[in-house]
Amino acid sequence: MTIEWTQSTEGIDWDELSELYRIAPLGNKSADWLRTTYGNSMFKCLALEEGRIVAAGRAVADGADCSYLCDIVVHPRRQGTGLGGELLRRLIGLSRGHRKIILYAVPGREAFYAKHGFRRMTTAMAIFADPQRAVADGYIEEA
Known part of the structure; x- marks a missing residue:
């Protein structure tokens, strides 16, 4: 195709x-x-x-x-x-x-992006509209 x-x-x-x-x-x-x-x-x-x-x-x-x-x-x-x-x-x-x-990658997909030159940031931070959901989905750590 x-x-x-x-x-x-x-x-x-x-x-x-x-x-x-x-x-x-x-x-x-x-x-x-x-x-x-x-x-x-x-x-x-x-x-x-x-x-x-x-x-x-x-x-x-x-x-x-x-x-x-x-x-x-x-x-x-x-x-x-x-x-x-x-x-x-x-x-x-x-x-x-x-x-x-x-x-930022969906948790578990980081290796795919690393193959394309992306590297983990040590200082990246975020405020999510639904922090409990972001924790449950693996995007951020528990406060």
Whole structure:
């Protein structure tokens, strides 16, 4: 199957993208939430196969200092095929020129990102809207 890459979200079926995040599984992200977050991101990259979204990701960036890669998702039937690595390479390429490119991984996926040059930060910290959920999901330690 041929993969078509795009950086445009024009014509994207946001419900389809929402379902992709659900089945990946990367959580429940509503179509409206995704429309807002992708719309406010400097870079976005989507992979389409026969017109269907099979991978997507975005980067919130300021154009000079920091580009934060987030919401990187690959359809379960395409995981392990190299599609995620290609998506990551494309987002890193779009982010070139920034002093730092940051992401945080779903717990257990750190090794995948390490293969692409990412290293664990020793000072990264976060405030989550639902800290108990973030602890339960393995994103932060108990306070």
